[in-house]
Amino acid sequence: MLRTEQRQFLTIRNALAEQIESGLLPSGEKLPSERTLSEVFKTTRITLKEALLVLEAEGKIFREGRKGWFVSPERLAYNPVETFSFHSMVEKQGRVPKTVLLEAASVPADVDMCRRMGVPPLSSVYCIRRQRFIDGRLALYNEQYLRTDVIPEFLEKNLDIPLLELYRQEHGKGYASSSVEIIPTAAMGRVAQAMKIADGSPIVHVVRNNFDGENRVIGCDFAFWRSDAVKIHFAA
Amino acid sequence: MLRTEQRQFLTIRNALAEQIESGLLPSGEKLPSERTLSEVFKTTRITLKEALLVLEAEGKIFREGRKGWFVSPERLAYNPVETFSFHSMVEKQGRVPKTVLLEAASVPADVDMCRRMGVPPLSSVYCIRRQRFIDGRLALYNEQYLRTDVIPEFLEKNLDIPLLELYRQEHGKGYASSSVEIIPTAAMGRVAQAMKIADGSPIVHVVRNNFDGENRVIGCDFAFWRSDAVKIHFAA
DNA sequence: AAGTGGTCTAGACCACGCG
């Protein structure tokens, strides 16, 4: 026998999910306010919010600051095996990339970074922090770190050029190898602030370590994706 | 100036996170009940729960049915590029694997499956559904589908042997290639039930398509990981 | 039977975004 759904928040989730999948609520569309929706579904804001949080976890809707809830755009296909160039990747998929540079500076390496890079305590490393947008939506925040001895006068360079390209220009070849680690987690503190999302929002953390020919770490790249913004795919 | 945290639920999250990271609350330990904790922190269950949900999204704690909240074990490192054998992968990391076979049968292929496999409408496909455990915890639910013409008498075989191995025995070589897609999302309906988690809990969905030498799909594998149970890593 | 998390009610005040 078919059991009708007992739980209100799932009934609401299903109703909204249906509207989204049918295309009645197109990508980018703003949902009515929580108060309005809770009247429509004859429930409280808390119960309604539970339905919204499930849809958020599924990647079907997202929020932006206190502006409201919106239907998520299609996920960007991100291939971490191929060379990473955000702009060409986004454009190839018919979408519009934008990058905002938050910081490019030489910073003291913390304990974790010293170990990771294999540099002595109290060293400096280059740090680049960027926000990256897809079709106007902040989809990704990333931090790149680079050993200071790898590219001379690094901070004077044109940082619109991908790091890998700068490295190629300097050394005549790309990184010898990279390792990638992908961790589903939640944004907290400085990451949440840079991404302009609430503390505790789901994100995908992608860590990449880049090595030279002697297996030394040249630098590393921490990417924090809105978890609804990306699907990772590659050939194995 | 240092701003002390205004938001109660973050204060609570920080307190619990500190206890977990310090090791005072070891992996697998049960937290006190929500009611007890809400008294300890002098707040309501709803506010307290918000803190717990953030920790869950971060992968630091998890729940099991209605039994309570527990400290998450270390994430298993999963390399989707190397050959997939769950048992050897888990054992190599010093942990104890277990598999429960839920179903192994020939089932009618739905529309999506027909397209994916390139088989005519109303075809059957083999379907294997399993729960997989790490150190006694249900960490992964997966569904494998296989074209019925690929391995004769498939259902009579020893299904403890990895599918790739059975394929090798039949054809003298492994799959020609595979594609992998990784999507962070939430469990709903039959997936949530098979994983014994609440609807809306965060999971990582890993889809693998396996091809033969002529680029035809032989079969596919849907894996649903508890998102706190796994970190995906590979060389690029 | 007692305890747990799951779900829900009916409100409240606050900080931020936008006009």
Add this chain to the structure above:
DNA sequence: GCGTGGTCTAGACCACTTC
């Protein structure tokens, strides 16, 4: 200034687990 989501209170009953 008004509407939005963010946060919080103080309860309630239910379904399931464990003893």
